[in-house]
Amino acid sequence: MPSIRLLHLTFAGSGRERAQVVFGEKLTVIYGASDTGKSFVTEAIDYMLGARKLDLIPEAEGYSQIFLGLSLPDGSVITLMRGPQASRVHVFDEDVRDLVYRAPDLDLSVSARGSKNISRYLLEKLGLEGTLIATNDTGGTKLVGFRDLLHLCLISETRMVSKVPPVLRSTGTSGQTALKSVLKLLLTGQGEPVTDARPNAAQRRLQKGKIGLLDELILDLQRQLDPHRGNEGELAAQLHRLLAHQDTVATSLREITLRHTAAAGRRADVAIMLGQYDQRLAEIDDLLGRFGLLRSQYESDLARLAMVSEAGNLLGYFRTGACVFCGADPEHQTAEHDQETTALHAAVAAEDGKTRHLLSDLRLTIDDLQIQREGVAGQRENCAAQAEQADLEIARITEELLPVENLASEAMAARSRLEKELGLHNRIQELQEVRDQLVADGAVPGGRPTSSIPAGAVAAFDRAVERALHAWHVQLRSVSYDQYTAELFVGDRGRVGHGKGMRAVLHAAFAVGLADYCLGEERIHPGFIILDSPLVTYRQPVAARRTDDENLPDSVSDYFYRDLFHRFTGQAIIVENTDPPADITGEAQVYMFSRDPDDHRFGFFPVGAARGSDVSES
Incomplete structure (x- = not known):
């Protein structure tokens, strides 16, 4: 892009020590005490670029030539030379920093009249001639x-x-x-x-109202624009990137949703199996309860039969001798006496055998149910572990899903905002085109620029x-x-x-x-900025002055200098009273002007230049 870079400002005079400031490619800071000629540097640059006069300070006495070195957009280097009270500027096609007596390569006027003036010359270099x-x-x-x-x-x-x-x-x-x-x-x-x-007065009056209405509509739409969103091209690029991002988010969302659905399906299958296992365990527990009661009954019956058999033995029902019923001795007993005792004994023995057989079968059944229950319980435990793993997987996928859903929601909202902004820009463009057409036809609104x-x-x-x-x-x-x-x-x-x-x-x-x-x-721009005292009167809303405590926040001044050095793409020259931050002092082109000749430099002019005189500039 066409731009000019300042190289140096030099004052030279016969028998005088040269006074010079060399400008850094990115940032030059001139700071220090008042009355040392800091602002004089700004005024001298202005003078060399076409100002009509330069108010000299006493220290400038005896200096007859002022040089301003420039690097032009095509990469060539020139030097502008002008006398302190001269009306013409001499151009040398080289870098000149000391007294020169040869004829210049080009002689230009400061006045705007004529074709050979400093303004036309510099505009031609920037591509703005005509x-x-x-x-x-x-x-x-x-x-x-x-x-x-x-x-x-x-x-x-x-x-x-x-x-x-x-x-x-x-x-x-x-x-x-x-x-x-x-x-x-x-x-x-x-x-x-x-x-x-140009249109006549009647035509201008006819179109004036239309343009005024269009201006109001355009301004109203401009107020609705978000100033942080960018111009139409930037918005279109943002929307293109957002749509690509939205597709990526949608793909991720589909993939995670599918995994979540699959995990939920597996969890449902496991839940069905758990229900089946629980039902089977409930059935087995019910049978074990019933069989336990039956076993208790069998054991109780066996105990009663044993008691009957024991009582029969105690009473002699089941041994030979005198009859327990009639008292007859054995020799007097008939065959019917043995039948009654033998039948009772046989009945007790038969009932006891049957009951013991049933109890043995019941115990086998109970043992088999117990084995079945242990197997089902083990299977249920494994199934419960699977359910827990499935729950953990679902929770993990849900945690993964939430931020993607938020991204999708944010992308949709951002897309809506961008499309709205683009719609506003399109509407403004349409109205602007109508307005421009009216202006092109010669209609000009009163009290406003020819075209906005x-x-x-x-x-x-x-x-x-x-x-x-x-x-x-x-x-x-x-x-x-x-x-x-x-x-x-x-x-x-x-x-x-x-x-x-x-x-x-x-x-x-x-x-x-x-x-x-x-x-x-x-776009066209000289390429440099020169700011005199942009911060000297500024105070932050809260006290945040720099001290030796590194935990205190940096001042606006520090951020100002760092921004100009690290981010600003042009060339900056700053004249200030306050010190720049230490990191900038070590990197940028920094001059400290001091009234103490033993501290840095006395000012723009060497110490011997009318040192005792009063300096009117700060």
């Missing part, structure tokens, strides 16, 4: 100047805290359209078209500013740029409504975000 910007609402245009671009990337200390919006130069209405058009040029990469014929910045570009720029503030740990609500008032809003509150510390931080974020957006989208 680009037009709007000057009014009736179709007036003019050539853009390099100073118009520099206004957005070189911010003086005064402008940093000013209540004037970053895009504008003053609160007056004069020139506002042109300044807004410059921002449109940077965000869209397109200048204003050349138009010859597309909603996607504004939203992307808003996100770039928000990213910068978030990276610096400045906790603010959504940031938005109102292209019609040129004001930067934080939520519903404009930048002008904040204190000067926050105004400075927001102005710095505006410049950084603009450069980030342009460089990231390969």
Whole structure:
């Protein structure tokens, strides 16, 4: 992408020690005490890039040539040379850092008149030669100047805290359209078209209401857009990635669901088997209970028969001798006397034998049932173990299933949001095309730019500013740029409504975000930002100043410098009073200006340069 990189700023004079600052490729920090010429460096760069005058400080006395080394977009290196009060800039096609007396390779005017001026020269290198910007609402245009671009990337200390919006130069209405058009040029990469014929007053009045209504509709739709979602292309890419992710999640969900269904089926089969085993055990236990009662009955019967037999023996019923019934001696007993005792004895013996046989069979049956019960109980125990394993598997699959279901739900919700955002963008695009067609036909709304910045570009720029503030740990609500008032809003509150510390931080974020957006989208941008005192007046909402305690949070200042060094893709030059963090001091190009000649360097100019004089710049 076309951009310019600053190499060095050098003051040279006969008999004077050279004063120089070499700029780092990514980040240069100039900090230190007041009245050491820090802001003078910013003003000198501005002067070398076309400012009409430079207010010299006493230390600059005796320096006759000022050099600004530049690396151009094509990779070539040039040096701009200008005298302290000169109206022309000399160009050398090499890196010059000391007094030069030979003729320059090119001589340019500072004035905007004519074709050979510093503005046209630098714009040609950036590829913007002949680009037009709007000057009014009736179709007036003019050539853009390099100073118009520099206004957005070189911010003086005064402008940093000013209540004037970053895009504008003053609160007056004069020139506002042109300044807004410059921002449109940077965000869209397109200048204003050349138009010859303009509509008459009646035609403009006829179309004015249509454009006003379209503007309101577009603004209303823009307010509904989520500034963190990205432009239409980014949203389409996000939706494409989301659909691919959703397919992956759906595949995983189907696979896990199938495993869960299979595990649940196996658990149901095991549950049926457990029921069968429980039923069989209940039947066996019932039989064992009944057989136990029968065994007890048999044992009781045997005990009674034994008692009868014992009583018969005691009473002599079952032995020879005198008859127990009539008292007759054996010799007087008849055959009928033995039949009665023998029948009783035989009956008792027969009943005892039968009962013992039945009890023996019953015991065998009970033993067989016991063996069956042990087998069924063992099988049930194995089945219960299988059920427990199945339960564990189902629980494990359920734990695996829940996050996938959540992912599927989140993906569906995200898809709905993205499709809604894309729908809004499509509707805005349709309305914008209708509006652009009206503008192309020559209709111009009163009090507004010739054509507005597309909603996607504004939203992307808003996100770039928000990213910068978030990276610096400045906790603010959504940031938005109102292209019609040129004001930067934080939520519903404009930048002008904040204190000067926050105004400075927001102005710095505006410049950084603009450069980030342009460089990231390969739009035209000078490629560098120069910020004078963006943080000196800022204080955090809560006390979080850096001390020797490493557990305390870093300040916004620390995050600011780290972001510019590690993330920012352009070249940054920061002028501040406060110290940068130690890690940045060791990596970036850092200069400390001190009023003590034994501590670092005295200032921009060597110690011998009018050291005793008062310095008016900070």
